[in-house]
Amino acid sequence: MTRCVPAELSRPESTDQLIAAIRAQPRSYEVLVNNAGFGINGEFAQTDAGAEVDLLNVQLTAALKLTKAVLPAMIAKGSGRIVNVGSVYCYAPVPFQAVYSACKAFLLSFSAAIRNELSGSGVTVTVFCPGITQTEFRTRAGIVEKNKTSGMTAEPPARIAYRGTMRGKAVVIPGMTNRIFVLLAKLLPNSS
Numbered sequence: 001m002t003r004c005v006p007a008e009l010s011r012p013e014s015t016d017q018l019i020a021a022i023r024a025q026p027r028s029y030e031v032l033v034n035n036a037g038f039g040i041n042g043e044f045a046q047t048d049a050g051a052e053v054d055l056l057n058v059q060l061t062a063a064l065k066l067t068k069a070v071l072p073a074m075i076a077k078g079s080g081r082i083v084n085v086g087s088v089y090c091y092a093p094v095p096f097q098a099v100y101s102a103c104k105a106f107l108l109s110f111s112a113a114i115r116n117e118l119s120g121s122g123v124t125v126t127v128f129c130p131g132i133t134q135t136e137f138r139t140r141a142g143i144v145e146k147n148k149t150s151g152m153t154a155e156p157p158a159r160i161a162y163r164g165t166m167r168g169k170a171v172v173i174p175g176m177t178n179r180i181f182v183l184l185a186k187l188l189p190n191s192s
Contacts, residue, residue, distance in 0.1 A: 010054035034063035059103035078122035091185035131178035
């Protein structure tokens with residue numbers, strides 16, 4: 001049975017209400033997908049701090065709280081899958097999307113740390129790191145696109161994420177272009 005519980009994850013109290021709703025009807029959760037998010041494009045000195053705090057709440061606070069809400073039961077039953085949707089930006093600081101890329105770097109590190117803690121528990125943590133995907137994300141973030149058909153459509157990366165998660169992979173990066181981006185980001189020094 002599927003039950004929908006709407007929540008405005010940019011508001012921590014709404015995330016807390018979602019968790020209370022989850023706990024009010026105890027269930028056995030097999031998979032948690034932390035996929036909520038949005039981006040903000042622009043120079044950090046000029047972007048709206050309130051919107052960036054909302055971004056932190058959606059990308060990080062909600063993912064952390066939801067993971068903590070379902071993880072103990074997964075550990076107790078000895079199985080479960082957690083998927084944190086990152087980005088190829090996990091691997092590189094991205095000018096004009098500084099807060100977004102920093103959030104994704106957090107998710108990569110957080111996921112690796114709890115994956116290590118869960119070793120042998122039957123619970124796995126996967127970070128899914130797509131690149132440009134043909135959704136409304138870039139438009140909503142205020143990114144002017146020269147080519148609206150660049151990147152992958154949403155369905156193939158979703159299938160790749162599912163397969164990698166079910167296999168218990170630590171990191172899933174769909175597509176050769178995205179894997180090359182990540183390889184280069186790891187090899188090339190930051191401009192610091």
